[in-house]
Amino acid sequence: MTRRLPRFLTPVMTLGLALLALVLVPGLLGQFVADPEQMRLMAGGINAPPGHDHPLGTQNEGRDLLTYILKGMPNTLLIGLVGGGSAVLLGTVLGMLAGYVGGLLDGVVRNTVDIGLTIPPLAILIMIAASFSIVTPLMMGLVIALTSWMHPTRVIRSQVLSLREREFVLLLRLSGASPLHIVFRELMPNLIPFLAATFVNAVATAILASIGLEVLGLGSFQTPTLGNLIYFAIIGNAMWLGLWWWWLPPIVIFIVLFMGLFFVSTALDTLANPRLEQG
């Protein structure tokens, strides 16, 4: 008497979760063991290669890179969660209402989304970041959400549209169910794997956008983030000076993180749409 659910922990999902854990565990807990003193100017030698005192070496101002990474990762992750989370939240509410209620609301939402999708978010983000100064990861996340809610809205709306045509929604209306009940109690549970996949993708998009801004030098430099680290490495000519310990670790972390998110979202997609399983 169980629901027919495909197995949750598929190999792809396991791989994705394992890769995420590899980043998330040190990323979330490392900040508590890191010594803030090591972030100070001249905490170690200048451009010191990895060694006993500085496992990931130091940069051109003598700051310890491991400490910077441990302090920066929570900020990067926060940007992703806030950016992706708010975009999906906004997209879910707008997409569900537009899809279910239809009419004028749907027309406005659909057209706004269609136009918004053809405007590259980075173009708007650059203008925003060049005009205002973004100081906290929270702000960065919210600003990114402003430019990335269109995609979640669009995909959730189309899912609701296809569900709405199903006969079970007609039957619920005949059973006296209110629109709110139908949208949130009946349609929503059907969309959970789908929403989860959308959320994971939105987190990846938000982190991607934040690195884009930070690499352009438009990040908030008061707070350490991995994107800022790469920007400083580029500015500090780390590449040409052969200081691989400066730029390589954040990139490796990003690669592991993005692959983890990618595998998890692929696995969630399969869960939401079992037809993809073959092939």
Next chain:
Amino acid sequence: MSVDLLTLSDVHKSFSRGYRNRVDALQGVSLSVAAERPQIITIAGESGSGKSTLGMLALGFLSPDAGELRFRGQEIAGLRGQALRDFRQSVQAIFQNPFATFNPVYPVDHVLRLTLRNFSTGAEQASRETRISDALRAMHLDPALVLGKYPHQLSGGQLQRVLLARAFLLRPQLIIADEPVSMIDASLRAVVLANMLELKERHGISWLYITHDLSTARQISDTLLILYRGRIVEAGPMERVLDAPQHPYTQLLIQAIPRPDPTQRWQAPLDWQGDESAETVTAAASGCAFYARCPFRMDRCLEAVPPLLATPADTQAACFLHEPGAARPG
């Protein structure tokens, strides 16, 4: 004079598809369901005849472009509050695809409980479980085999009967059934049809049975309406319409239906006038929609849409052949 339960008068409905297409689903359909005497009214038509649109209009899920739909004399579009609840309680439905009529994330009884919760008074709530079990038993379903099951664990026939039980919980006066057996295997189809008949005979529930299948209509209906391209072309008591069809379209339709008997095989190919050239279709736009396929077509049929006329078989047919003085087909 008593007020009819449901009346449609001269209902029109069209849909626009894309930039250019406009599909006229219904073009002036009238019918009424009497309140006092239970009956099964079959609306039969091919795909594209507008029969499903008619069902959606009658349930209040669509509103007509022109014409009126009334429930006990009140316009359906204007129903609010208690009047709307009364309408929902009195006019229920079952649908074509029983597998899509349940929310896959809940057990099948979820929607039965929901129906009771939304429609019954506090005093009735206590007996909810008993009422659900009774309704299932009335559909010859064992509650123990159904309750708590998810949709994919039951057969199409069982699911359709659970849906019948759900409608029956409300003791409606009319159930609108759009192709309720077309997706159910033949060997289980009879059970659903028998249930429908039983609900009429034992519990006084009327049916609007919407189907493309005249063979099943034969088994249960009292009245038969034939729909062709959005218009009723023939109407009357079921047996008379099927045994002595008066409209050329109905005649063709019945000839085309295979009989399940190898000794009753088709003798000659169907007399088929498939003149669907663009000129013919355009010419017939203001006249009879069946002109392009009709073996008896006359110039007159291009000029006006034939109204429903009385026939010798005591039915009505929308064909000029039944105008007083016209030469009738053999």
Next chain:
Amino acid sequence: MATMSGQARESVVVLAVEGLSIHYEMRAATVRAVDGVDFELRDNEVLGLAGESGSGKSTLALGILRLLRAPGRVVAGSVRFGATDLLALDESALRELRWRQFAYIPQGSMSALNPVMRLQAQFRDTLTAHGERMPRAAMHARFVDVLQGVGLDADLLPRYPHELSGGMRQRVCIAMAMLLGPRLIIADEPTSALDVISQRVVLETLAAARKAIDASMLLIGHDMALLAQVTDRLGIMYAGRLVEMGETGTLFRDARHPYSRRLIASVPDVRARREFQSEAMDSEPQWPLDEPLQEVAAGHFVRPWGGGYDS
């Protein structure tokens, strides 16, 4: 469409299926879609296979044609076409036989034709795949010929599939099957998506076209009334097995297996009202399926189910 059984008994076997089993092997479970099916199709005969959804009839057709998609797989049995074992052929030899020797009429005419290709190009592809080299005009004449054979106009050739009605598309598929004059036609529910009138027209077209080239036909369907109209012999499938097989007339008059009886009894007739039971059938009966088919009369085979034959 007279019954051919008298002559057919003595004539050549075109297709012989023996012990064919097809399984869908999935991670969670193995579905035995077709399970040890045997039958023979004779020269110039129309054999019907009837069954409800899930009976394995369409899988059987795809298995014979070697068109199964993963995870479906033939796990046992043989399919002999004349003297050739179809299951043992390599891809290129199989490709040579296809269409020239046996053609297929699919269920969904809606989706069987390539939606982005004009009809004439799809006809042309079929000819050129079989090395038919001829001038364009001759090729065109051939297409016009087969189209007229199914009552369609040549002006359809430059059209795309979506510009045709369902009945027209299905007749295009029949014309396509006639292109190389095959010995065998396998038709899988060729009219199931059509309206009643188109259904009769298409079925009559198919029967006439088959007769014109003296091909044998395996006709798969769920509609007993349609099968009653056009088949010489009929097999009843249930849960991947044949439970009964015999001449169509015999089967409708004197079906033995309870499933066949129920299937035949449940078909409504537009001319007559039947009495039917609303009780029971809560849990569907399961019949034993492991004993081999027995011949209860000449050419009439029934799978024993544990009851008497004369119930």
Next chain:
Amino acid sequence: MTPRYLGMRLATFVLTILVASTLNFAISRLTPQDPIAALLGRMASRGRTVENGAEILALYRERLGLDDPLPQQYLNYMGNLLRGDLGYSLAFFPIKAEAVILRALPWTIGLLSVATLLAFTVGNLLGALAVWPRVPAGFRWLVYLSMPFSAVPYYLLALILVYLFALNWSVFPLGGAFTPGSVRGFDLATLGDLLHHATLPVLSVVLAVIGFWALSMRGIMATVLGDDYLIYAQARGLRSRRIFSHYAMRNAMLPQVTALAIDFGRLISGQVLVEIIFNYPGVGWVLYNALRAADFFVIQGVTLFMVFAVALATLILDLIYPLLDPRIRY
């Protein structure tokens, strides 16, 4: 294609540009202080002084007419845009911003079109072959290996490529579009030099994007493989290669073309960042320098260029699409 559809599509194009440029205007006016002052302040806080800061500020105020009422400012701004006048580059005064961008444009367009075409073609082919029956398993693994790259942003990939192929092994130059000081002409040597410099930037886009296309193509192809027209083509004895190209790929490409339009924004944004890493003299590099020098009008111009390029690409793909899919008739 009806004139009406064409008109509506063009209107959407114009509307997109209008919305984006209005946003651009609005954002720069919403700041509590001048955007220029903010930028200059930020530069200063990072220890970089911008020469002639005061002069720039004055120029900016005059140029934008900051003392005019807001609607007037907006009209001026839109009027200037319409004439293609983006204002003066503050860093290369008195060169105009549009001249700075125009000079960089060919490099970006060249790089972007080569990379997109290459990635789109190879990626779709790989993805399709990954599920095509009778393709060697080794090949299939190649495709699976390419997929994780799609999760990695190109500019990060670019950094690794530079490190490996330019710094460590010196196979390719570190950056730029040509060897400094070389004489450029229409000859093979120049072409070789250009290709040599373009290889790594193109590769970093292609490697990342191939995986994306391969992955989505693999999903589409998996469903196409079970489609009736494929089974029917196989039943007719068509050669595998013909089925692959004219039946499977031809249909599976349709959603990919739509996806290309949607994905173009991502492509162009990634491209901008890749140029920075390779010191490639395209608009991305211009933008980077403009950001460092607080060259406001150039920044604004580059973002408008990005919007325009994406809107134009979408428009073109939308107009081409009905030619690819005969079922679409607008």
